Every structure is written in C-alpha cells, then in structure tokens.
Amino acid sequence: MNDDLREAARKRIEGKRAFWRLLFVFVIIAIILNVVWLASGYREYYWPVWPMLGFAIALLFTALNAFGPGSKPISDEAIDREVRRINGEG
Numbered sequence: 001m002n003d004d005l006r007e008a009a010r011k012r013i014e015g016k017r018a019f020w021r022l023l024f025v026f027v028i029i030a031i032i033l034n035v036v037w038l039a040s041g042y043r044e045y046y047w048p049v050w051p052m053l054g055f056a057i058a059l060l061f062t063a064l065n066a067f068g069p070g071s072k073p074i075s076d077e078a079i080d081r082e083v084r085r086i087n088g089e090g
Contacts, residue, residue: 015066022062
C-alpha cells in the first residue's frame with residue numbers, strides 16, 4: 001500500500017510540473033504571437049486571441065488536473081475503504 005501512495009504522489013508531482021512547463025510555453029507563445037501581430041501592421045483585428053484562447057483551455061484542464069479537487073492527498077482511510085469495497089466487504 002505504501003508503494004501505491006508513492007505512485008500517487010509521483011503522479012501529482014508530475015502533473016504539477018507539467019502545468020508549470022505548459023504555463024511557461026504559453027507565455028512564450030503568447031509573446032511571439034503578439035510580436036507577429038504588432039509587426040504585421042494590421043491592428044484592427046486582434047487575431048492572437050484565438051490561438052491563445054485554445055491554449056488557455058488546455059492550460060485550464062492541466063491546472064485542474066494538477067491542482068483541482070482530485071489532486072488532494074489520498075488518506076489511509078480512503079485507501080482502506082476502497083480495499084474493503086473491492087473485496088466486497090462494504
């Protein structure tokens with residue numbers, strides 16, 4: 001059971017690292033898109049909003065996975081309850 005907790009902790013850490021990497025990439029891409037938009041000279045329509053919005057949605061789901069309700073630590077009581085449920089004891 002201790003190995004399961006370690007595996008769950010490892011997955012949580014990986015999820016948080018993935019979020020921070022994705023956030024960094026988002027900022028870099030947003031800067032590049034805005035520089036291209038400014039350099040194009042066509043400022044009547046702010047087109048970078050669309051790719052940034054799509055990326056932000058992916059970032060939101062990554063954040064929910066890393067920090068959302070399902071990312072709380074697993075208690076020993078919850079593990080015992082699940083083991084009992086699997087064994088048909090309750």
